[in-house]
Amino acid sequence: RMKRDGRHIERLGFYNPSAAANETAFKLDRTRYQYWLSVGAKPSERVIKLERANPQATAEADAA
Numbered sequence: 001r002m003k004r005d006g007r008h009i010e011r012l013g014f015y016n017p018s019a020a021a022n023e024t025a026f027k028l029d030r031t032r033y034q035y036w037l038s039v040g041a042k043p044s045e046r047v048i049k050l051e052r053a054n055p056q057a058t059a060e061a062d063a064a
Contacts, residue, residue, distance in 0.1 A: 026050055026054045028050075
């Protein structure tokens with residue numbers, strides 16, 4: 001048996017609000033994010049705010 005809410009389907013990135021100055025606080029795989037939006041996924045308000053506030057974090061994920 002498996003927990004109902006135990007696993008994620010696909011990890012698109014992460015947010016660490018307590019990251020030190022030399023650590024990455026936010027990272028988002030924009031390609032996969034755009035894919036999920038195109039098939040009907042709805043991001044939370046917080047994800048939208050983080051994406052808009054950190055455009056360099058999403059650009060780094062595109063380059064990787």
